[in-house]
Amino acid sequence: MNRQLTMLLTTVAVLSAAAAHALEVSVTDARLRKGEQASVTVKFKENPLADVFAVDVAFSFDAGAFRLDRIEKGYAVxxxxxxxxxxxxxxxxxxxxxxxxxxxAESGDLLTLHFTAREDGVPGRDRALIITGVTFATDEAALSPEKITQGELVLSR
Structure with a gap:
């Protein structure tokens, strides 16, 4: 079977009083059939501060289409x-x-999320993984959803 491997990279910046933080969301397998697995890595970059003590990440996904198998810490954390x-x-x-x-660290992996597709795709009903918020402990405000360009996990038909 020939699977299409696509890297979807996005960069988002959040400005606080002292620094700019950015996130990348990379989807390692963009198209999945039932039973196939994919991982999503959430990265940060442009961290000029050395005082980040906590990171809070919130995300949602279609639990009918994908099963979240495990969550791993990135090497940077x-x-x-x-x-x-x-x-x-x-x-x-x-x-x-x-x-x-x-x-x-100035950049690195925060998390890797491992998913399995529960079903094949249905025409007109692609499913997405959506990061709804990220907060660095030193930031004045969280990343708002409109500032995060999303990658997608798409079920193949």
Whole structure:
């Protein structure tokens, strides 16, 4: 089987009083059939500060189309504690990354989300993974949804 591998990269900036933060959402497998797996990596870049002690990420997805198998911490936050808030079958997830020592990397992976497609695609009904908010502990405001350009996990027909 020949699967189409597509990287969807987006960059988003949030300005606070002291710094600009950016996120990339990359979808490693853009088109999936029932039973196939994909991973989504949430990255940050342009972190000139050394005082980020926590990151809060909220996202939603179509739980009828995708199963969230696991969530992994990225290498940049390997010393942080990962706390998940999700229920089986729920399509909304909140994740907190909390560190005793500050995040001092300029860029890196925050999270990798691993999904499995529960069904094949249906014409006119593509499904998306949507990041609804990200807050860095040093920012004055969270990333608002309109400032995040989304990647999609698309079910193949």
């Amino acid at each position: 390997s010393q942080f504690q990962l706390v998940e808030n999700r229920e089986d079958g729920s399509d909304a997830v909140r994740i907190a990354l909390i560190g005793l020592f500050p995040l001092n």
